Amino acid sequence: MRLTIQTKLFLSHFTAIILVSGSVGTYFYQSATENLMNALQSRLKNSAALISQGLSIDNLDRIRDESDISDPVYKKNVVALREFIKANPDIAFVYIMRKLDDKVFFVIDSDMQDPALPGEEYEHDIPELMEGFLRPSVDEYITEDKWGFFLSGYSPLDGGKDDYMVGIDMRADEVQSKFEKIRLAGFLSLAFSIILATIFSRLLTISFTRRISSLTTRFASIAPIDDDVAVDMRGDELDQLSRSFDLMSKRLSIKQQQIDANEIELRKAHGDLEQRVESRTAELVLTNEKLLQEIAERKNVERILEETSRTDYLTGVLNRRAMTDRLEQVLSQTARGSKSFCTILLDIDHFKIINDKYGHDVGDQVLKHSVEKLKGCIREADELGRWGGEEFLILAPETELVEADNLAQRLCRELAAASIVLQRQEISVTASFGLTRYQPGENLAACLKRTDDALYAAKAEGRNCVVVIEPR
Incomplete structure (x- = not known):
């Protein structure tokens, strides 16, 4: 089956628009996911830093092993950490850790079901966690431990001077749900793009083929077909346009003899015209050079004015x-x-x-x-x-x-x-x-x-x- 020009144009325009919108949509989707991850990381880091300012390391050295869970200091800090979780439902756990040499131990954990006990060693080597003893930090990627998959933020207590750090965990499913919302928005955007691509492709195709049909009609009016001549309707719109053009050319060739008779006069007129064009072109070149010179001078003046407005006239340094x-x-x-x-x-x-x-x-x-x-x-x-x-x-x-x-x-x-x-x-x-x-x-x-x-x-x-x- 031979496709018409209208169908070919529709498919080509539709494909081009889909490719462009798909590329743009992919770019914005990736940007949105990166921005969301950056926002989550920033929130975790800032939240950890905020919690660290509200906690004190006083008497934390008293909490060394699981026998200290009855210590008033332990209970007070557990209550404070759990109050923060109540105010932030998407936060799973908050905990305080102690660093001894190159090892890390739990001090207090907010988990109500399976908390890490005081003195329990955290065996995972996470660079961002170790950095949290010096300055606020956050996991670059989702990490896994025995409690599950998390994205965590960390911040030192008392400016990182006493090897204590507070950490907060956000569950991976919470992070994943936020990304699902972005994916849904992306799918809706893609569907909307397909609808728009269909509409615009249809409009462009109709506009283009209408001009081809118009040209075919105009050629036929210039060189009308005799009633006794069979009309060939095979091919697409361009084939019909080509046949109309060929027929018009044959009819117009009859007038070529008249054109040849006027050729000498046209050549003479052409020579006069070339001379006038050369003269006018020289004038335009000169005018263009002057205009370019004026533009360059104006840009130079603007540059000088800009420098003058920013520098001290006497010393040449910034004002x-x-x-x-x-x-x-x-x-x-x-x-x-x-x-x-x-x-x-x-x-x-x-x-x-x-x-x-x-x-x-x-x-x-x-x-x-x-x-x-x-x-x-x-x-x-x-x-x-x-x-x-x-x-x-x-x-x-x-x-x-x-x-x-x-x-x-x-x-x-x-x-x-x-x-x-x-x-x-x-x-x-x-x-x-x-x-x-x-x-x-x-x-x-x-x-x-x-x-x-x-x-x-x-x-x-x-x-x-x-x-x-x-x-x-």
């Missing part, structure tokens, strides 16, 4: 607005799990005296000199910005307080050791430094206020020094 934007970006990265950062605020000592004694031009040169020295000493990842007047702010991302202190001390020494000669006079430049570390969870203003307090403390101590204020 306060750009530095604030950068601080907000690093704060967001810290909130998503990156290491914390430190801020260093420095003030050129006795800068007003320099301005009053030597003039503002010399003051500007001192600022430029100081910036060059600072840029030469900070690390590649650090960022320097003019905070206002003679104050400069240094952002040290993913940096501990000790590292930032060493950096500030080095900057203080290097700046004091490098004098500048202006107006045939040697001018010594020093600066006071205030330093602190961002405490996760606080707002940016609190961190900057602490940095400012540290700077003022450095000035109060006699300037040309570094003062560190640790976050509370």
